[in-house]
Amino acid sequence: MCTMNNNNLKDSENFHNSSWTIAKLMTSFFLLISISYLFYSLGFITHSYDCPQKKPYPFPTTTHFSNKTAPPPSQHTNKTTTFEEKKTIISHIVFGIASSSRLWNHRKEYIKLWWRPNETRGNVWLDQEVKSEPSEEHLLPTLRISSDVSKFKVKNPQGDRLGVRISRIVSETVRLGMEKNNNNVRWFVMGDDDTFFVTENLVKVLQKYDHNQFYYIGTNSESHLQNIHFSYNMAYGGGGFAISYPLAVALERMQDKCLQRYPALFGSDDRIQACMAELGVPLTKEIGFHQFDVYGNVFGLLAAHPITPLVSMHHLDVVEPIFPNVDRVEALKRLIGPMKLDSYGLMQQSICYDKARHWTISVSWGYAVQIFRGIFLARDMEIPARTFLNWYRRGDYTSFPFNTRPFSRNSCQKPFVFYLSNATFGGVGDETMSEYIRVQPNPDCKWKMPDPTQIQVIKVHKKPDPHLWDKSPRRNCCRVQPSKKDGTLVIDVGECRKDEFAHE
Template sequence: MPSIICSKLNTILSDILNKLFKLLVISGLVLYVVYIIFFNNPCSYSSILTNKAGHNNKGPILHKSSSSTTPTNVSHVVFGIAGSTSTWPNRKCYIESWWRPNITRGYVFFETFPNNNDFHPWPHSSPPFRISEDTSKYKAYDKHLFTQAIRMARLILETFNVEKQGVRWYVLADDDTVFFIDNLVDVLGRYDHDKYFYIGMSSECHASNFYHSFEMGFGGAGYALSYPLAKALVNNLDVCIKRYPTLSSICSSTISPSLIAPPRPSTPNISLHDPKRILYRLMEAAKVDESRLLQQTICYHKPKNWTFSISWGYSVQIYEAVVLPSTLQKPLQTFTPWSKSAMPFFMFNTRIPSNNPCETPHVFFFDSLERKRGGDYLITSYSRGRARALPAACSSSGNHSADSISKIIVLSPSTKYHHIGNRRECCNVLHATRRNATELKLRDCFENEILP
């Protein structure tokens, strides 16, 4: 009896499986036909999928949009600058150092109307100002410890509403940020502005990334949004503020792909946040050649076993030993954390300073710049910052002291420095110790040149 029941059950199960198989085959054929008819038509793709195609597992697609054949220039970029009437008198020098009247586009947004003499008359050298909209209607949703958080979050909306014509990129930043305009335009021009792009860098402070987001472009040094992303964000901003009352940065991540950080080796210096005392000297060099600013060049003088590390427009270091590029590309930590309680402190990959004379450089800071020799070269000079206060020389291997050197002169090509696809530059030591000065000439590395 049990065998008969089992036999009938097997028969029934076999019939069910056969029918299910036929159903799956028919369904598959139907779906295939639908795919052939509809999904091979380029007009049938979802607009969201098309816009997000600028980011995939292999990184961003950098080709230009077919709808915009002209290269990106400064007129395509609009700046939204978060300001405050209380800090502006001390910070306007930052903005005026890079702002180009009648060329750059954008606004400074204040929380209240400026009424004192520090603001009247409003200087032509500063961007026009606007007053941020009243955010009291968000009071029930405002869970931020920082009282200006909602106003800052709405900066993109207010900038977008006043500047739309011909805009490809919106750049948002604080009022104590310095931009290098030509470098910024160069980097933004590598991306397709018709797609959804969110470009910036995470914070230098590990704690800020941990508590807020590793996928957030921190506003201090600025971040950029392509026009389509800015438009989508503006249309959904109020919903985001109400839905995410403690973390408004989520708004952009719900609409766009992940934050894109331009690759460091092929990216010029774009901005600096709160540069303070170095501002004047740095901008003096930037006005002549932004493309080379702070770019590192390494060369060696083997007769004395010296290594030179040049940060163009800022400093030159002499090491009394042959130091490998892999070590020099990791900069010395010459700063302290802004918050002693924020541990671990930094996201930077830095070297801890040493008292070993073979590892501690002589440091020379940017002093002046001039054009000479038919205009083919820029000549920058760097003067010793202070005595190294260490033994006279790195005595091992017969190395020589650099204590007598008081000045470094660097000759660099007057042509723009191209970062993409090129090796880091090399240099020749023309004169090691002439009148207590050393002269270096930057050049392209030779094809088979391996340093040191």
């Protein structure tokens, strides 16, 4: 068995005393830490209840940025804010109108109809000088002569340098430096001298887009074969198209070199689209631009206009006058009245039914009203009737890039068409009142049902809606109203009410 000596006992006693002292110190230290943490926690809880509850978690409660202003928005935010706060107006648009000296004296009458002196800005670009009448200078855009394009190669057997000249109109307009004197050019709009623009609707369409970005806006031809031959990615120049200012600047910088790479193209609009392809900018389609690559009567297209603003109509010398028994200029003049009253509603179709007489009624506001014997479903009525022929005479109804319906050969199913005769602002309930009369006879019909020949005039009441195109697109509703006057049909057109839709 082992034993300890005295020295070992003393060392052991000293060790135990030292260990007890350290233990007491450690205990005191941990006790102090615990008490401090307890007081800190109580203070934090008390402080938390005193804080105003303005910013929920996870927003910081510190005042690190309390005396500092918020960081400035990014450049992109500035542009977006400007775009939203100040909408595009007519003076932000610069028109480039393609014309020729040979046709100018006749075609200028079309431009006078839609040009708004002291409001619209732009130029007519001609191949050579024409005689200008001082009395009408303020009624037309500025006349300019296109620069020489003889240096550009042309290899298309059916084409000439006219296409090259017209394709450079936007670039030549940019080179005029209009933005230097008045820095508010947002859009360049291209059109032909036989194009009729509804400027208020053009502005409304362009308001949807940020002019600071690259935009190429227009639409295709009414001929499928035309679109196949040229391109479904191309905006047809006669119907008109819009190019945002920064894109126009980019086009001007590269277009001349671009054109040299496409000598085999035919027209101006396909040359522009080729350069847009090199810039990587696709076509943004707005179907309110109308090329009217058709022959004959465009009544079917206009009476069933798509649910979008009517922006333009082209080929006015090719199609028949839009109103019968008058020339083309006089026919377009008749649209000026409803355009001034309610341009947003112009040509917009409404479909309703006279249930008592079993009639279907289609209102193309500001243009025409049709009455059909019997009930036609809305799905059929919104399809354009084939009153027109394809641009390619051999083309049949399969040659259109949209649905069409045949114009009935049954004499009893032919519509009674009432054309606009007058449009006024009634003043009662802020409504417009437009009148429509029948100017063409209908063939005899032996059906035993009420005959629309008893109707001499149709009166349509409509309240203009300045926010029509700020909402999701929807066709207006129409309602047949009681009439105390024989031979008069009264119709109310307006925003559809709750649970209202076109049905028998």
